[in-house]
Every structure is written in structure tokens, then in C-alpha cells.
Amino acid sequence: xxxxxxxxxxxxxxxxxxxxxxxxxxxxxxxxxxxxxxxxxxxxxxxxxxxxxxxxxxxxxxxxxxxxxxxxxxxxxxxxxxxxxxxxxxxxxxxxxxxxxxxxxxxxxxxxxxxxxxxxxxxxxxxxxxxxxxxxxxxxxxxxxxxxxxxxxxxxxxxxxxxxxxxxxxxxxxxxxxxxxxxxxxxxxxxxxxxxxxxxxxxxxxxxxxxxxxxxxxxxxxxxxxxxxxxxxxxxxxxxxxxxxxxxxxxxxxxxxxxxxxxxxxxxxxxxxxxxxxxxxxxxxxxxxxxxxxxxxxxxxxxxxxxxxxxxxxxxxxxxxxxxxxxxxxxxxxxxxxxxxxxxxxxxxxxxxxxxxxxxxxxxxxxxxxxxxxxxxxxxxxxxxxxxxxxxxxxxxxxxxxxxxxxxxxxxxxxxxxxxxxxxxxxxxxxxxxxxxxxxxxxxxxxxxxxxxxxxxxxxxxxxxxxxxxxxxxxxxxxxxxxxxxxxxxxxxxx
Amino acid sequence: xxxxxxxxxxxxxxxxxxxxxxxxxxxxxxxxxxxxxxxxxxxxxxxxxxxxxxxxxxxxxxxxxxxxxxxxxxxxxxxxxxxxxxxxxxxxxxxxxxxxxxxxxxxxxxxxxxxxxxxxxxxxxxxxxxxxxxxxxxx
Numbered sequence: 001x002x003x004x005x006x007x008x009x010x011x012x013x014x015x016x017x018x019x020x021x022x023x024x025x026x027x028x029x030x031x032x033x034x035x036x037x038x039x040x041x042x043x044x045x046x047x048x049x050x051x052x053x054x055x056x057x058x059x060x061x062x063x064x065x066x067x068x069x070x071x072x073x074x075x076x077x078x079x080x081x082x083x084x085x086x087x088x089x090x091x092x093x094x095x096x097x098x099x100x101x102x103x104x105x106x107x108x109x110x111x112x113x114x115x116x117x118x119x120x121x122x123x124x125x126x127x128x129x130x131x132x133x134x135x136x137x138x139x140x141x142x143x144x145x146x147x148x149x150x151x152x153x154x155x156x157x158x159x160x161x162x163x164x165x166x167x168x169x170x171x172x173x174x175x176x177x178x179x180x181x182x183x184x185x186x187x188x189x190x191x192x193x194x195x196x197x198x199x200x201x202x203x204x205x206x207x208x209x210x211x212x213x214x215x216x217x218x219x220x221x222x223x224x225x226x227x228x229x230x231x232x233x234x235x236x237x238x239x240x241x242x243x244x245x246x247x248x249x250x251x252x253x254x255x256x257x258x259x260x261x262x263x264x265x266x267x268x269x270x271x272x273x274x275x276x277x278x279x280x281x282x283x284x285x286x287x288x289x290x291x292x293x294x295x296x297x298x299x300x301x302x303x304x305x306x307x308x309x310x311x312x313x314x315x316x317x318x319x320x321x322x323x324x325x326x327x328x329x330x331x332x333x334x335x336x337x338x339x340x341x342x343x344x345x346x347x348x349x350x351x352x353x354x355x356x357x358x359x360x361x362x363x364x365x366x367x368x369x370x371x372x373x374x375x376x377x378x379x380x381x382x383x384x385x386x387x388x389x390x391x392x393x394x395x396x397x398x399x400x401x402x403x404x405x406x407x408x409x410x411x412x413x414x415x416x417x418x419x420x421x422x423x424x425x426x427x428x429x430x431x432x433x434x435x436x437x438x439x440x441x442x443x444x445x446x447x448x449x450x451x452x453x454x455x456x457x458x459x460x461x462x463x464x465x466x467x468x469x470x471x472x473x474x475x476x477x478x479x480x481x482x483x484x485x486x487x488x489x490x491x492x493x494x495x
Numbered sequence: 496x497x498x499x500x501x502x503x504x505x506x507x508x509x510x511x512x513x514x515x516x517x518x519x520x521x522x523x524x525x526x527x528x529x530x531x532x533x534x535x536x537x538x539x540x541x542x543x544x545x546x547x548x549x550x551x552x553x554x555x556x557x558x559x560x561x562x563x564x565x566x567x568x569x570x571x572x573x574x575x576x577x578x579x580x581x582x583x584x585x586x587x588x589x590x591x592x593x594x595x596x597x598x599x600x601x602x603x604x605x606x607x608x609x610x611x612x613x614x615x616x617x618x619x620x621x622x623x624x625x626x627x628x629x630x631x632x633x634x
Contacts, residue, residue, distance in 0.1 A: 070544065070549050072604050075604075076606070079606060086609055087612075089612055090613070090616050097542060097547075097549075099547075
């Protein structure tokens, strides 16, 4: 069938930030949908967001309540959300109580009343909340056929009347199979609420959506005073990979280090700075941001261990002015420490900041802090989530510098306790060594995916001007173990 | 506990609704009929929001509160269908107390803004802009 003869399915905005993207653009108009999930997972709020975003006086939303939460209580709580528009009540958004119809006349009575109301109001949206309660009494009586007929008649009626429909129900996943409701539905949205240790994680899944490609998998969402906000697993960034015709090198703000890296970090790379506490990882990250600001490249710092004012104040101690770009908007410091974050939320924050600032550089300081800020349920997927995040952000041309605190071992040199080196294009390792009875610091460029780099192990110092890299340490072996041996001693032993 | 029904504006609103309905009734049974008519007109929006049983419960609760304040309403009852029984002329003068408590319960549950909106949908002449409960309305 050619493009012209295909029916065009309009997509309606859901009113839920992030959800349109997950659905593949919006909710198909005139679709017959089910919102399922356990109590308290946000089903009613989702439906309300949709109706307040779409209902008009000419094409109102009819909200049928049945035996569940009465509309009066629903309104009491739902009006606390910022999307709730009291001026739409009773004209664009109309509530109808069907409890009595169900009690007195059963499914047929409910269907007749819905038909009557739909024909009278010409609604664009119909919600039945809770649909489960409508069916439950009949199902208990073993009237499966009656239920199936009812569902099919209802779907036919509402689609004929050009209404986009939501049936809300407290279903468990085991009920999906062999249930006529799910067979008839065009869209099936499942909301989950999981408790893991002390945190609650909310996730949603589009189990079925006819007519368009939705993003598969579980997507996290949050309920705030603004209602639901969904975070797509991909945040719509897959397939957008930016290609660079010529590899531009970004300065690290430390000339000697740029030289070691073959001219700086390649644009769009993910760079990992690994080292133990106090080795200057955060300082290097700050110098990287400051160098970007000087070069007209806005930046973002996602910090987990310092507050934004502490972060900029510390930069000032090293002669780096981050206050001015912060005030001017070319720098944003994102401070997140809620302990129940998802990586997707973090990425959304970063993407919003990228849109605001036009950022080219991103610092994540540190990965350990980031992991701690996540809800325990998300920590298990940290590596996979980090991979998605880094892939998505570098795909749009952001150069990412992440810091990683490493436990200092004096027998070996490890690069990452997370085994995430495969996630990064470039790795710089900083560490302490004992030389002549003194604690010194050394650094090396361990990996540069897109070019040659120095193999030298260089001593460095942290000064009031930032990191100052010294010469290559000669005359020692086993430097990377942290306990080097002077070559002269080894040679005398050999003799 | 300060109830919404105790607010002078709620009382005034109740009186105003009764006044609207008194115009429609005969002088002999004016007060009692006006109370019934106000309750009947509120039945539809409240049944929509709370169901028939919910409306009956709200009216029964409002009557209980009203009786505490005005014992002359002692003979009044809410029937199972949600209508009022036992209204007499003398007590009907206290009918505004019942209406005020019913409005007060609506305010408690859905807030002042939505309550006024529902009342205005029933009594189109009700000048909602003139009604100010004197508190910050969150919604």
C-alpha cells in the first residue's frame, strides 16, 4: 500500500512529559487502551493528565467512575496536581458515576448508560475507572461470555463515536493471558511500583500499542506535584549519532596533558579519570570545564559530593572562575543526591541542561557518587545504564569526563572497580607512589581509542594554579605498583 | 474545630441559595420547600461525584452537624433515597444551617474553588466573583 492510501492515525499528546516519546510520538487517536497496575502506582493520575491535556468543551472527556474511588475523593486529591484545571470541570471534563447502574442493572445497565452519555456529550475521551470492578462481579459468576461481549460492544461503541478510551484496572501480570479485555485493547500500559530496600521505584511498560512503534522495555517514571514524568530508556537519542568529519581535540586545560593525549581529548569521547582519593581527579575535571568555557564551549558539571556553591568556590581557590559562566548561563552545576534517582532521570536532567546551555562538555564527578544517588534497584543495572547514558550523550556530540575513585593498591594497577573501561574511549590513571620516603603523584594516559598517546609515566603536583605536570619519572621500575624500585639499587643487586 | 460551615460566607451562601428557591415556592410552605429544593438541586452534581449512596451520606452527615447547632431540626431525617423527611415550618427557618453544613462538607472534600464551580453550574445566577471565603485558595 502506498503512503497516500494509508490511513493517517493522529497522535494525541499524553500530557505526561517523556511519555509521547516512549509511545512513538503520542497516543493513537480513537484507540482503546488499558492502564493496568497495582493500587497507588499512578493509573488514575495518568488518565487525568491525559484528559486535562486534551479535553475541550466541544469534545469533552467523560470520566466514568464505578464502585472504586468516588469522583469526589478523586477530585480532592487530583486537584493537588498542577495540571488540574478546575475551569474544565463539568464542561470539558465531566464525571459520571455508574455504580448504581452496575448494582441495579449489571453490565448491560452500564453499557446502556455509557451509550446514553456518549451519544449526548460527543466526547473525544472516555475513561472508565475502575474497569476491573465493572467486570469482577460478572466474572465471579462464571459469565465469561457476557464479559467478552460487553468488552467488544464497549470497544465498538466508543471507537464508532470517535472516542479515545482508557479503561483503568488493578490487574496483575498473570492476568494478561486469556483475558478478553487485553485481546480487544489497542494499547496496554502497565505501571509498576517496586520497593527495594528503603526506596520505591516506579516503572512503566507499553506492553502493546497497535499502529505505531513504541520504545520497548521498562521505563522509569516519577510522580511529582506536576503529575507523572516518564523517562524513556533511550530518551529518543538512539539513531542520532553525530558523525565528525574531522576529529577535533578539546583542551584539558593542562597543556602538558594535552600533549600527552596527542592534542587533547577527541570531541564526543568519553574520558575516565581514575585515581584514589586526593589525587586531583575533581581538579582535573574542573580544569577541563574551565578550558571549555574559555574556548566558548558551554559545560555542565553533575556533582554528587559537593553543592554547586562549594564546587565553584573550590575552583576559585585554583584561580578558575566558574562563578561568572554560572551566572551567565554557559555553565550549569547539577547537584543530585536524592538517593532514589534512576539513570534515566539523571540523563533527562543533563539533556535539559544541554538544551538550556548548548553544552559541549559534561563532567560527572564522580561515578561512585552517581551510583550512590541511585535507588538500590537501579544500582544492579548501573553498568548497563551508564552505557546507555554515555552512548546517548556522546552520540549528540557531548564530550564526557567522568571521575572514578579507585582504592589504592600497592601491588597492582587496576583501572576500574566497575569494569567500565569498555564504556570509555580514553582513560587517564592518577595514583600515589612512594619515592625516596615521600608520597608523590604520578599520572599516565592508559587508553586513547582514537589516536596515539604518550606512554610516559609523569609526575605531577597540585598547585594553586591547578595541576602541574612534571617530567617523566626515570630511574625507577615498578612505578605503577606504587612502590617503585630505583634502577640503581636493582643494578647493584644484579652485580 | 473551625468548620467551613461556620464561615460567615458559607452561611451567607446558604441563605442566598434558599432565597433563590423561595421565589419558586408558595408562602405557606416557603422555608421547608426551599430547603428541599436546594438539597434536590445539589443531589445531581453530588450523586455524580459521590454516587447516590454518597450523596445520602453527605446529607446525613450535614444534618447531624446541623442538629448539634440547631436542635429544632431534631425531627428531620434523611430518607434512604436521599430526600428529607419531617420538615416543619418552624424548624425550616434553621434550614440554612443544614445547607451551610452541606456546602461546608463539599468545601472540606473538594475545596472552595470546585465547590463554587459546582454551585454555579446549578444556580447560574450565582455571582461567584462576589463570593470570597477570606482564605487563600490553593486551587
